[in-house]
Amino acid sequence: MNGVLRTAEPPVSGTVGSALQSVPIANPGDTLDGFVPPSVHQRQSFDFMIVGAGFAGAVLAERLASQAGKRVLICDRRSHIAGNAYDHFDDAGVLVHRYGPHIFPTNSQRVVDYLSRFTEWHPYEHRVLAEVDGQLLPMPISRATVNELYGLDLKDDASCAEYFASIAEPVEQVRTSEDIVVSRVGRDLYNKFIRGYTRKQWGLDPSQLDASVCARVAPRVSDDRRYFTDSFQAMPKYGFTRMFERILAHPNIKILLNTDYREVIGLIPFDRMIYTGPIDEFFHLRFGKLPYRSLEFRFETHAREWAQPVAVVNYPNNHAYTRSTEFKHLTGQDHPKTSVVYEYPTDNGDPYYPVPRPENADLYRQYRELAETTPDVFFAGRLATYKYYDMHQVVAQALSVFENIVATPKGVPAPELVSVTR
Numbered sequence: 303m304n305g306v307l308r309t310a311e312p313p314v315s316g317t318v319g320s321a322l323q324s325v326p327i328a329n330p331g332d333t334l335d336g337f338v339p340p341s342v343h344q345r346q347s348f349d350f351m352i353v354g355a356g357f358a359g360a361v362l363a364e365r366l367a368s369q370a371g372k373r374v375l376i377c378d379r380r381s382h383i384a385g386n387a388y389d390h391f392d393d394a395g396v397l398v399h400r401y402g403p404h405i406f407p408t409n410s411q412r413v414v415d416y417l418s419r420f421t422e423w424h425p426y427e428h429r430v431l432a433e434v435d436g437q438l439l440p441m442p443i444s445r446a447t448v449n450e451l452y453g454l455d456l457k458d459d460a461s462c463a464e465y466f467a468s469i470a471e472p473v474e475q476v477r478t479s480e481d482i483v484v485s486r487v488g489r490d491l492y493n494k495f496i497r498g499y500t501r502k503q504w505g506l507d508p509s510q511l512d513a514s515v516c517a518r519v520a521p522r523v524s525d526d527r528r529y530f531t532d533s534f535q536a537m538p539k540y541g542f543t544r545m546f547e548r549i550l551a552h553p554n555i556k557i558l559l560n561t562d563y564r565e566v567i568g569l570i571p572f573d574r575m576i577y578t579g580p581i582d583e584f585f586h587l588r589f590g591k592l593p594y595r596s597l598e599f600r601f602e603t604h605a606r607e608w609a610q611p612v613a614v615v616n617y618p619n620n621h622a623y624t625r626s627t628e629f630k631h632l633t634g635q636d637h638p639k640t641s642v643v644y645e646y647p648t649d650n651g652d653p654y655y656p657v658p659r660p661e662n663a664d665l666y667r668q669y670r671e672l673a674e675t676t677p678d679v680f681f682a683g684r685l686a687t688y689k690y691y692d693m694h695q696v697v698a699q700a701l702s703v704f705e706n707i708v709a710t711p712k713g714v715p716a717p718e719l720v721s722v723t724r
């Protein structure tokens with residue numbers, strides 16, 4: 303089969319390109335010279351302007367339109383919906399994720415139930431191998447990893463726990479990412495699997511990074527080779543973008559792409575705003591720029607069916623890129639060719655990863671205080687809350703923000719921003 307997922311995708315009613323018909327649209331670079339705005343009674347007005355068509359913006363648009371009967375304009379400066387989760391068929395017809403691999407594990411039944419209204423699921427359990435000492439070894443570090451790396455024969459969880467305890471380095475107070483790893487599995491595993499990868503990813507040594515960064519991928523004593531252990535592990539059957547098309551297919555929702563909201567402020571009347579872009583930009587960088595780590599992506603298509611044994615291979619010690627991802631493992635697509643993406647971390651580019659350092663948390667706090675006194679604007683999503691949230695966390699946050707919005711009268715600042723834990 304060429305360029306299609308295994309099952310034909312059903313049509314969506316109310317397509318995304320339908321966008322705006324009677325609303326004046328400014329394109330990037332347009333000037334307002336000679337532009338005569340339509341009189342107020344000619345204009346379409348909206349209850350909500352939503353900035354950003356990623357998970358946060360799309361879920362809120364859908365809830366407001368379908369549950370509260372609100373008219374919503376959702377705008378994005380990119381040329382597509384779905385934010386960082388955007389996927390599309392490349393020139394060879396392989397479904398790829400433009401902003402790096404997006405995998406969907408969650409323990410939240412509420413989030414699964416909500417998204418299941420807009421997609422069917424393709425079961426997928428994520429697997430990652432790390433290239434270490436010429437071998438491809440399971441990540442996160444587990445009993446399987448140390449058995450294969452050191453030629454051990456640890457038979458059960460208890461013997462592995464004992465082994466980790468014997469190689470762990472005592473750390474009085476765990477503060478940094480180096481502390482947390484060496485205190486769990488010792489220095490050799492830290493040096494082989496974690497240090498080089500983290501230095502590439504963040505441009506900082508783990509000793510300079512908050513413990514939370516490396517705590518995300520905890521070592522385990524079992525020989526479970528899956529990357530995640532969440533109760534629900536699957537991918538949207540027809541891809542993320544298709545799912546977003548369905549989320550946004552409500553007649554009360556209009557979509558405006560290729561447009562920074564600042565280009566249309568004053569042209570399109572609306573009552574209240576939901577902002578899912580970078581919070582520092584919203585306040586014109588008043589307290590300074592919040593730092594982000596970014597990525598450059600190199601996509602390659604290979605004229606063979608498979609390129610690597612699992613979806614993701616990490617390269618902690620070799621190459622300038624951190625990892626390679628072969629999409630067909632994730633999507634379940636049948637195709638005679640295969641596409642792979644290589645990720646090169648950088649300080650410049652789209653804002654992807656908030657840098658978790660105490661001075662950045664302080665800076666964010668200043669913006670948050672400002673956000674909490676700004677009436678009629680609700681802040682949601684990853685960039686507006688300067689947190690590394692996974693997709694399911696952003697969906698959960700958006701569902702809670704919707705409840706806040708419904709409970710907050712016009713003219714009143716939004717309640718404290720909702721934060722979400724795994």
Ligand SMILES: Cc1cc2nc3c(=O)[nH]c(=O)nc-3n(C[C@H](O)[C@H](O)[C@H](O)COP(=O)(O)OP(=O)(O)OC[C@H]3O[C@@H](n4cnc5c(N)ncnc54)[C@H](O)[C@@H]3O)c2cc1C
Nearest residue numbers: 354356357358379385386402404405563579683684692693
């Ligand atoms: C490389 C990478 C890999 C990831 N992998 C995973 C994964 O495997 N699993 C997982 O659960 N999560 C993953 N994530 C996280 C996931 O991408 C986020 O949780 C999710 O995309 C957040 O949704 P959001 O709506 O908050 O933000 P976004 O998806 O970033 O959407 C925000 C949107 O706002 C738009 N915008 C910003 N400013 C303006 C403006 N001024 N005017 C108009 N539009 C604007 C942006 O263009 C963007 O489209 C990954 C993230 C990255 C960067």
